[in-house]
Amino acid sequence: MHRVRVRVVEDALDANNTIARANREDFDRHGVTVVNVMSAPGAGKTAILERILREGIGDRRVGVLEGDVQGSLDADRLAHLHVPVTQLNTGSGFGGECHLDANMVRSALPSIPLHDIDLLIVENVGNLVCPAEFHIGEDARIMVASVAEGDDKPGKYPLMFRTCELVVVNKTDLLEHVDFSMGRFDGYLDAVHPGVERMRMSARTGEGVDALRDWLAHLPDRAAAPA
Ligand SMILES: Nc1nc2c(ncn2[C@@H]2O[C@H](COP(=O)(O)OP(=O)(O)OP(=O)(O)O)[C@@H](O)[C@H]2O)c(=O)[nH]1
Ligand SMILES: [Mg+2]
Numbered sequence: 001m002h003r004v005r006v007r008v009v010e011d012a013l014d015a016n017n018t019i020a021r022a023n024r025e026d027f028d029r030h031g032v033t034v035v036n037v038m039s040a041p042g043a044g045k046t047a048i049l050e051r052i053l054r055e056g057i058g059d060r061r062v063g064v065l066e067g068d069v070q071g072s073l074d075a076d077r078l079a080h081l082h083v084p085v086t087q088l089n090t091g092s093g094f095g096g097e098c099h100l101d102a103n104m105v106r107s108a109l110p111s112i113p114l115h116d117i118d119l120l121i122v123e124n125v126g127n128l129v130c131p132a133e134f135h136i137g138e139d140a141r142i143m144v145a146s147v148a149e150g151d152d153k154p155g156k157y158p159l160m161f162r163t164c165e166l167v168v169v170n171k172t173d174l175l176e177h178v179d180f181s182m183g184r185f186d187g188y189l190d191a192v193h194p195g196v197e198r199m200r201m202s203a204r205t206g207e208g209v210d211a212l213r214d215w216l217a218h219l220p221d222r223a224a225a226p227a
Pocket of ligand 1: 039040041042043044045046047048074125126127170171172173174201202203204205
């Protein structure tokens with residue numbers, strides 16, 4: 001019984017990876033670099049995007065894909081920033097999934113102006129477990145953790161922190177109010193993903209936002225990537 005269940009899960013992930021590769025081919029064809037931003041609900045993904053997009057990312061033409069179970073609250077927050085924002089609800093036809101998968105992103109591709117952008121930032125559904133398993137055809141993943149969640153999270157949700165290229169520790173303005181040790185966090189993080197690049201940030205004060213903007217501006221350009 002157990003063996004069958006494991007098999008089914010493996011097949012589902014294989015199927016997802018096949019569609020992720022198809023997405024990737026479409027992104028490649030259009031020269032679009034894709035970043036998947038993941039975190040627990042409320043860690044500050046949208047707040048960080050609001051900050052970053054206010055001044056743009058170098059000369060990159062940016063688009064955003066907003067993943068939410070329901071509604072368009074986050075997309076509405078970004079609406080005034082003059083970047084194309086596409087809303088993808090996992091609750092409509094996808095059973096209210098707690099993550100984006102490759103098939104959902106594929107269904108959204110016709111609504112994303114791939115011809116007019118060269119960097120697509122995908123805000124995944126807030127969840128600390130599921131998004132890690134599902135590649136969507138991205139080039140890089142950013143994991144956002146906030147100091148309000150506690151410094152043990154990399155130890156408790158290792159896959160999320162292991163399958164990313166950058167870890168952002170947000171809400172540093174709250175450090176004096178919460179029991180969060182940056183040293184302990186780094187220790188847990190290095191145990192699951194030794195040496196992964198990390199940044200401290202406050203979307204509220206703007207601390208660290210320029211460093212992230214710079215990181216995004218210097219991501220390898222898909223247009224220049226070998227076919
Ligand atoms: N003090 C403080 N509050 C922050 C910071 N970043 C975000 N917030 C607040 O935290 C709350 C959640 O932020 P969001 O940007 O909505 O978080 P999110 O990760 O996009 O949330 P979901 O999309 O629901 O998963 C909001 O009330 C923000 O104003 C920060 O750096 N400092
Ligand atoms: Mg959000």
